Amino acid sequence: MAETQRNLGEFGFAGDDHVVPFAVEALDIRGRSVQLGRLIDAILSRHNYPEPVARLLAEAMTLTVLLGTSLKFQGKFIVQTRSDGPVSLLVADFSTPHSLRAYASYDAELVDEAIKAGRTSTEDLLGKGVLALTVDQGAHMQRYQGIVPLDQTSLEEAAKIYFRQSEQIPTDVRLAVARQLVRGEGGEARWRAGGLITQFLPASQDRARLPDLHGGDGDDGQNGHVEDDSWSEAQALVATVEPSELLDPTVGSERLLYRLFHEHGVRVFEGTPVRDECSCSRERLHGILAGFTAEEMKESAEEGVIKISCEFCSETYHFDPAEFLNKDQ
Template structure:
């Protein structure tokens, strides 16, 4: 047993904004779980999103940190949707070892209409389109990207489909989001919480973890069950199905206590948590580099009141530039 590997109870509670890796060796299962709190408040409060949009972006953040913290190299994990729904774009990216940023683009009128009509489920807000999950190891490397169609499915279902299509690893994902109103000095305040659990079946034998083939799309009527007929994996699915949405977000439960509730009969091993922070990678130097690639006409069109103003879509930080800085580059 290493310094970063303990049985349940040997670590103190990881608390909010920490991803906790775990293993249930008797079931050949590994996974990660997380509860997001203050981090989520900071990301969402910058933009004052309508509540259904905030919920959707919170789910995207949970999926991103669960997958991004599994990277064993320096790089990025990027989740992005492009759809025809009221929320036509979600972006969340995780930069190793612990930096998360996210934003949502939406049509305010269509979102208001969806709220009035009671059509605020994730699949209603997203509509049809694609979810792209990208792994970027930086310069001089090729990006790896998995694409999942979004046609009436949730982000939770899309994450399962991603692993079935791209990784061929039996995977289950559970997500939960809630807005709490808590007493505070000066009056009640709203706080966001989100949680998630990802579990994967990883036995030593490739035959045991192999998923069945996807539908061929040409009239093939094969069984396309996403899970292997393995007793250990089926037991895992049954255990995960017992999770109540409130358990994933309740700070009095915590990630380690939730794992104990699920797997105490088998024994679960947890690993030291990975702290996730709200950290945007924008900078004046990066934006200046982009502007230096603009044509003279594009620079002129970008000038307002004698300056060029650029706001980061993620963190809302604003940058100002003198157009004369780019005259010599044209």
């Protein structure tokens, strides 16, 4: 996908639900910034999750679009957690060029207990498990998957560990989520999310080399860093970003990037739109059911109807077993 460079403010700003790539050549960094508005509110509202669960899934979706929109081919990028905490599963699925869907699985009683006890951080809700980042290039290509242990780890930190260990690319990740009141809409609260990923990609590989990768048990991961003035300065600048800046629609991705890097000269590129689109369809499910045997069809039916609900978009499809069984007669 070709990136079109544009100056700050040229042709307007990308606005919500667009991932904005950027580059700061003086610091040898590239990255992407995003603010998610109606898209993320629609997905979370559809499921009616408890607020801490919704907040966690919003972080996963934000991370997914920041990474998934960098793909240069037709395929999928999937962020998935499996863990022993109150939220046992998060799945955020991005299909190029712009489709996002997501869902969470959780224990309602455990989540309620966590809320009452005030233990609703990412680390508390996920517990111990794994974060898997999967690149799927289609049926005829090999899948690539990176696994990061989750042990009282935030999604931000887990993403940094992934890039440090698997890609050996110095990376900083910032995520923010909030439910905000919207003016002019009767005081209704809507979900918003924002994210920023910054990566150190100098022309010289020696400058980007990580001198000390994770050493195994007992390694706190603090030695996996790059002693480079440009990367140190970039990290220091990114550290100044407040969560409110990542979320504020009056700031926007381009203005935020200008605030951070204008002294070094920041270039932004045409934003990539992200849409709330699920890949499920009646036709696809019909094709799957057509392969069932008569016995499997009978076991799947309830009161003479086969009901299939999509976990991602909550759409429910109804099928009459007779339309499949009659084909065999």
